Amino acid sequence: MKIIACIDASQYATSVVDHAAWVAFHLDATVEVLHVIQRKDAVAARHDLSGAVGLGAKSGLMEELTRIDEAEGRLAREQGNILLQAAEERLKAAGVRSETCHRHGGIIETVIEREADADLVVIGKRGASADFAKGHLGSKVERVVRQSVKPVLVASRTFxxxxxxxxxxxxxxxxxxxxxxxxxxxxxxxxxxxxxxxxxxxxxxxxxxxxxxxxxxxxxxxxxxxxxxxxxxxxxxxxxxxxxxxxxxxxxxxxxxxxxxxxxxxxxxxxxxxxxxxxx
Missing domain, CATH: 3.40.50.620 (HUPs)
Known part of the structure; x- marks a missing residue:
């Protein structure tokens, strides 16, 4: 049996892991900790910005924006690796088997793909960008629940x-x-x-x-x-x-x-x- 635990940099990450550990412990399941680096249309963004400058500066701006985009990509990967490692350690301490999955792409599409071999999905109520929005439900959470064919446990802020x-x-x-x-x-x-x-x-x-x-x-x-x-x-x-x-x-x-x-x-x-x- 497998549980998918979806984590990001939000304040819900620890709770998602703890809820997944509770489920896995009682059902003798393995937890797959999933972190998705979301797609960004960097090319479109660069074109939008570069269109606001003269032709002479356009090439240099494009190169600089490319370097920034690459640096942000490296930072996102490093952050994801740290989150996954911390989650694995927390699950190990709880006596739960775990594995990790680090992906680039869309959150909804990736979760639906990964749940094909799983029995239950655990996801936080809100993502990193909505931590302080009281009563707010993350749009991606709602879309995962609507599209998933497996049971979904929407974790609260703390377990x-x-x-x-x-x-x-x-x-x-x-x-x-x-x-x-x-x-x-x-x-x-x-x-x-x-x-x-x-x-x-x-x-x-x-x-x-x-x-x-x-x-x-x-x-x-x-x-x-x-x-x-x-x-x-x-x-x-x-x-x-x-x-x-x-x-x-x-x-x-x-x-x-x-x-x-x-x-x-x-x-x-x-x-x-x-x-x-x-x-x-």
């Missing part, structure tokens, strides 16, 4: 012991997958599970709740229907129940509906300071 988890259940295929995983995986063997269906007391919701309770069995400490808007209900319940993690299906509605009315998945990732384990 804490997972003793209690909230399952946000709507009866859909992806949330049923989340319930089945929580019911059978060694990852949640010693975790107290709370399950909430947000909405009205309808036959559909009662049947969904009954199915989930039966599947979870003794692992389920509480299962109930809570009236109200899904976003508000789930964010409030996560806080009130003292949850250490949220488990849910990801982006169950069509892209058009999400564009018009928003997404509970995105709202939860933005609204809680907890790790969120997502299933497609």
């Amino acid at each position: 804490r012991k997972i003793a209690r988890a909230l399952i946000a259940f709507d009866g859909g295929p992806s949330s049923r997958k989340a319930v089945s995983f929580a019911a059978t995986s060694p990852l949640f063997e010693d975790v107290e599970l709370h399950l909430v269906v947000a909405g009205a007391e309808t036959d559909k919701n009662r049947n969904a709740l009954r199915w989930a309770r039966e599947v979870l069995g003794d692992r389920c400490k509480r299962a109930e229907i809570v009236a109200g808007d899904a976003d508000d209900v789930l964010i409030a319940d996560a806080a009130q129940s003292g949850a250490d993690m949220v488990i849910m299906g990801a982006y169950g509605h069509s892209p058009l509906r999400t564009l018009i009315v928003g997404s509970t998945t995105t709202a939860i990732m933005r609204g809680v300071t907890l790790p969120v384990l997502l299933f497609r």
Whole structure:
């Protein structure tokens, strides 16, 4: 079994490694620590800048910008190597097997490529450029979650012991997958599970709740229907129940509906300071 842990220079890097270590320890998995040096259109940038000077200086400016670009590339590689080495040492100290992967390219494309041979992806809630944006969800994180076919664990800023988890259940295929995983995986063997269906007391919701309770069995400490808007209900319940993690299906509605009315998945990732384990 393999876990992909995606790290960068953000304040989430350590947390991503710690969350990956927690998963790997319980599932006897290997962690592949992935660092991606993103592509930059350096040629276009040089052309844009050089067009603002006279012809006599253009050649010299192009050469200088090329040297700067090469120096930045070397620095990015060195920084990535340091991050990967530190992650390996931290995983070794946690008793977890690990390997590293250093790539150039697009983050989303690389993660999707690497997850083909993996079972779960761990990624930070925000990237290096958004560390101090409160309530912000990195755009690349959302795109990874939307495109990944494997479970994605979106790590919070810091890791804490997972003793209690909230399952946000709507009866859909992806949330049923989340319930089945929580019911059978060694990852949640010693975790107290709370399950909430947000909405009205309808036959559909009662049947969904009954199915989930039966599947979870003794692992389920509480299962109930809570009236109200899904976003508000789930964010409030996560806080009130003292949850250490949220488990849910990801982006169950069509892209058009999400564009018009928003997404509970995105709202939860933005609204809680907890790790969120997502299933497609």
